[in-house]
Amino acid sequence: MRLIDEIRLDKTNTKYLYLQLFDELKKLIESNNIKPHTKLPTIRYLADKLNVNSSTIVNAYNQLEAKGYIYKKIGSGTFVQDVSSKEVKELILDEETNMNMDNLRLDVDANNDEKIINFASTAPMPDLFPIDDFKIVLNEVLDRDKGRAFMYQESQGYLALRKAICNYLISFNINTSESNIHIISGAQQGIDILSKALIEYGNVVFTENPTYTGAIAVFKSRSARIVEIPINKDGIDLIDLEYKLRSFKPKFIYVMPNFQNPTGYSYTITKMKKLIELADKYNFYIIEDDYISDLNSIAQPRNTLKSLDTVDKVIYIKSFSKIFMPGLRLAFMIIPKTIYNEVISAKHISDISTSSLIQRAFHLYLEKKIWQKHIEQVNTIYTKRYNTIIKSIKKHMPKQIKYILPQGGLNFWFSLPSGYSANELYKLCYKYQITIAPGSLFDVWQRDTRHFRLSIASIHNDEIDTGIAKLGQIIAYFLKNNQKDPIAVDLYNNLF
């Protein structure tokens, strides 16, 4: 703390005071003069000390957080980030898109990328995309609608598509009307729009932890205060949730109740119902990101929160990316009537409307039932991979590695013994041409953890067993030769 006390700001300088403070703190952190996970002084303390307005401190801290130098834990304070893992953080944004996953190699040097076995990416492989079918519907739309296919579409979305989606939802026990459906340019945009519509400066938002950090980045960009709730094998930790509901008034909670990303866990129906009860009792919305419930390798049909929602508190987001074609940028939301106006305005200021052509083509695709055919094909392929990896995991994974196998989806979540660093394991795997997704990519605070995710989205069935066998060997070697790292974090309350 002494070094911070020595900071002086120059009020005669034309440079903003908060930027001066930002630079000073950045220097101290980068030079390791303030150690990782050190608690920073409170805003009031530092404002008094430096004789500046508290907003100067707030702005400097926000900037430092945005750049990955510090992290905030609500109720606990502000802490210095471990900047040695900063490169990992900078790549988090790319994780879902797999654009630069190979940059994650950090200080590892690897020469031949071509043989890499990719258990890290969740992006589907293009050989699964129904290009020929989609080309037919695209051309049909162009011939039928001509210029109208390129006019602005209503911000809420193409009416015929909204109706077709309502019909499609009936088989999922979701009964809603087209007036509640909103078409968006992908699930990520849905999260962004909802944040615009619902979050004001300083509002509290709850999320599962670990979770999809593309959502966290949006909440932070709206200056929300994020409160994490741990997830267990049967869904979110309701005791922790209700405890925190007594202290905070969240605008919403962001959850993935089916095949949660990254854990693959699913909520029991009892937990789903209880969560909705709590939303009603404590008056908050639930954002249900249903990115993948269609992919159900074990036969019983999945429930969704929305199908159980009798109080109109669930905001349902469904993307077509993960099981269809990510580059389409198409998804939809079901929106409670209470927030209709806010959502329409937020969509409008975001990009006015989603591509009219793509909406019209996808409408035909749904209407002609080509979609169903596609889902069945994809499910067959993924189920095969699912069965293969389950068998391989049981066969090759060292016994010190703990896991709970999901009933479907694309993701599998593992825990190293206490104290081992998944970031370090990642580096070792990369050296041997295997990519895994370390838990830091899914932690709300991007801390290094002892957990990692494997995905079967970007890997061919015949690579799986070889890949897992090799991974098993690498892990065995890793556990033997790596010292425990006391910083690696547990994301659970005693799950194992």
Added chain:
Amino acid sequence: MRLIDEIRLDKTNTKYLYLQLFDELKKLIESNNIKPHTKLPTIRYLADKLNVNSSTIVNAYNQLEAKGYIYKKIGSGTFVQDVSSKEVKELILDEETNMNMDNLRLDVDANNDEKIINFASTAPMPDLFPIDDFKIVLNEVLDRDKGRAFMYQESQGYLALRKAICNYLISFNINTSESNIHIISGAQQGIDILSKALIEYGNVVFTENPTYTGAIAVFKSRSARIVEIPINKDGIDLIDLEYKLRSFKPKFIYVMPNFQNPTGYSYTITKMKKLIELADKYNFYIIEDDYISDLNSIAQPRNTLKSLDTVDKVIYIKSFSKIFMPGLRLAFMIIPKTIYNEVISAKHISDISTSSLIQRAFHLYLEKKIWQKHIEQVNTIYTKRYNTIIKSIKKHMPKQIKYILPQGGLNFWFSLPSGYSANELYKLCYKYQITIAPGSLFDVWQRDTRHFRLSIASIHNDEIDTGIAKLGQIIAYFLKNNQKDPIAVDLYNNLF
């Protein structure tokens, strides 16, 4: 003020205090118990009076502003909105897309929409869209790239398209590299992304007034404080600008230097250079929204701020919507190197990436020079309409109506005599099946004004003269029979 002093908040109620206050103030405003344009008490005064935290007042005021009940004028305070014009405001968002322009009828009842002459919309008519050409390039991409056309694209945009855009820009005297080009899903998204990247809570942003209120809505959604600078016939009022630069430190100024929307005015090259000098001197960015400089009915080529930018302070946004096909949702930005990282992150959290298929198709469209051919065709058509309307305006517009004719573009801006309400004129016109765009749609504070805009984007050449003749008659009648409304606002410092 007495009524406000009577407000009491119930701290034992589970309802948020700020929502209680919001409801109380809303009631007072809706019931007309607080008159339009009344100044509200300061945050500190009300916080003391109600014995609550100042953030309660801030949140309530923000909410009231978002819902259109109040408006803030920086440096002056917070004022009650004229809620009788609230319906007009609610339709502002639809103005650019022309989706619900006909809802703007307010209390006017009209039966037969079909014969409406539309001078209000700036959306191009679908009969100008090059559907057949675009269909060819779309199919070429599908055959060539197959599944790759539907994978995630890099957040920055498809590299080949970025390169083609650099080549295209050379003829506009803009020399830049593909690493500075960012592909976005329309200009509106560009404004949204820049706001995410640059605006923090409470930052100041400068804009022209009148302006494109789709931009204002974004700045407000990021809780920016907006300072308006009047625009004159030769560009922004530099004296006013520099005066305000001494009091405020804006993050950026948002401008349309060519054929400004709604006025049609263009900056002189001297003003352009001076603006860039000021940006350098006072250290702020300039967002140049170049929505239409290609449409140049009077032959001399247009300058852009970006082509004159030697200090890398200009952020250039170019949409293809207004002159191509709005439903494509495609635009690009040129980004100063200093904000590269912020912009990439903001794009990523907004929608990950813009449609890969559309980017690839548009790349071929540019590469094969079909784009040039299209621009030339469109320019011929618009120039014809431009010449027609200029002639009609001179012939039919009552002499009390003031205007300065632009050298190109699609928009023409008129002023009623002092004190007359353009909202009222709008209603009268609508009754006679003509739509115009009243100035309130472009005012930063959505106030009723004495100005209105006519556009030639959505009207056929052969309707123009009849339309303007009829409009001239309506205006003559209006001026004779309508009392002056002292509330209607002047958007200029003595332009006429």
